[in-house]
Amino acid sequence: xxxxxxxxxxxxxxxxxxxxxxxxxxxxxxxxxxxxxxxxxxxxxxxxxxxxxxxxxxxxxxxxxxxxxxxxxxxxxxxxxxxxxxxxxxxxxxxxxxxxxxxxxxxxxxxxxxxxxxxx
Amino acid sequence: xxxxxxxxxxxxxxxxxxxxxxxxxxxxxxxxxxxxxxxxxxxxxxxxxxxxxxxxxxxxxxxxxxxxxxxxxxxxxxxxxxxxxxxxxxxxxxxxxxxxxxxxxxx
Numbered sequence: 001x002x003x004x005x006x007x008x009x010x011x012x013x014x015x016x017x018x019x020x021x022x023x024x025x026x027x028x029x030x031x032x033x034x035x036x037x038x039x040x041x042x043x044x045x046x047x048x049x050x051x052x053x054x055x056x057x058x059x060x061x062x063x064x065x066x067x068x069x070x071x072x073x074x075x076x077x078x079x080x081x082x083x084x085x086x087x088x089x090x091x092x093x094x095x096x097x098x099x100x101x102x103x104x105x106x107x108x109x110x111x112x113x114x115x116x117x118x119x120x
Numbered sequence: 121x122x123x124x125x126x127x128x129x130x131x132x133x134x135x136x137x138x139x140x141x142x143x144x145x146x147x148x149x150x151x152x153x154x155x156x157x158x159x160x161x162x163x164x165x166x167x168x169x170x171x172x173x174x175x176x177x178x179x180x181x182x183x184x185x186x187x188x189x190x191x192x193x194x195x196x197x198x199x200x201x202x203x204x205x206x207x208x209x210x211x212x213x214x215x216x217x218x219x220x221x222x223x224x225x226x227x
Contacts, residue, residue: 037164045156045164045207045218061215095163101176102166105211106154108175110163 002026002100002109009094009114016086016118022079022096022111030054030074033104036081038092039113048094049081064090086118122146124208126219132227139195141222143208148188152211155184155193158221159204167206168193200226 008020022034036048049060049070058070069082079096093115097107123146133139143153151171156164166175168184171191181196195202203226208219 044220045158045209047216047218059214102169105152105216106166106169106175106209108166108169110165113163 002098004096004098004109004111006094006096006111006114009116011117011119012086013120014087014118017082017084018086018116020081020083020094020096020114020116022081024077024079024096024098027098027100027109029072029077029098032098032100034070034072034079035097035107036070036079037095037097037110038090039095040089040092043092046092051079083116086116088118090116091118092116121215122149122210122212122217124210124217124219126206126208126222128222129220130223130225132225133198134227135198135200137198139193139198139202139224141193141195141206141224143186143191143193143219145189145191145210145212147212149210149212151187153184153186153191154209154211155182156207156209156218157202157204158207164207195224198224 003025005023035050051058051070067085071080093113095113096111098109099107102108125144127142153171155168158164172184183194205221
């Protein structure tokens with residue numbers, strides 16, 4: 001069974017840091033691009049970042065560029081999102097997503113999401 | 121950044137009826153468009169990609185059409201489990217963006 005399981009969310013003060021993890025199983029993780037997408041409470045979906053299969057290429061939304069870093073460990077089948085200098089507007093459910101059966105930019109496998117709350 | 125505008129914002133229909141959802145792009149995205157379904161408290165679920173290809177396991181009552189700037193998601197004979205929020209998403213350039221969503225509710 002194809003599965004993504006996020007962890008690492010929680011409550012953090014403005015200016016703080018968190019590292020999200022996404023454990024993948026059921027597909028060849030090392031051959032797939034991976035993505036982070038977030039959703040603020042009651043709002044729509046926003047692409048945060050993507051990484052190619054070997055980790056050599058990344059992209060970020062302007063709103064997180066310079067503060068967030070996406071990475072992966074193909075030996076551990078795990079995707080990461082290091083989030084620094086967090087702001088209230090970063091409060092959201094963060095989903096990791098992968099395209100095991102669809103095309104690279106249209107992920108057909110999503111984790112359950114992990115909630116990040118930035119508040120004092 | 122390409123803006124995707126979905127209409128209507130809310131669609132009220134009864135089970136068994138046909139739903140037609142629209143997504144318009146601020147510039148051409150060719151056929152690089154997908155549709156997702158999201159239910160409360162759940163992650164999005166990919167329905168259609170590349171404008172008209174059904175994702176694995178998606179029932180045949182879901183279909184997509186369009187190219188360029190105008191796209192349609194059609195759901196034939198609505199089932200009770202189809203009432204949810206639907207988003208379109210392009211991948212024509214970075215960043216991929218989503219529409220604001222159409223809420224499909226039971227009439």
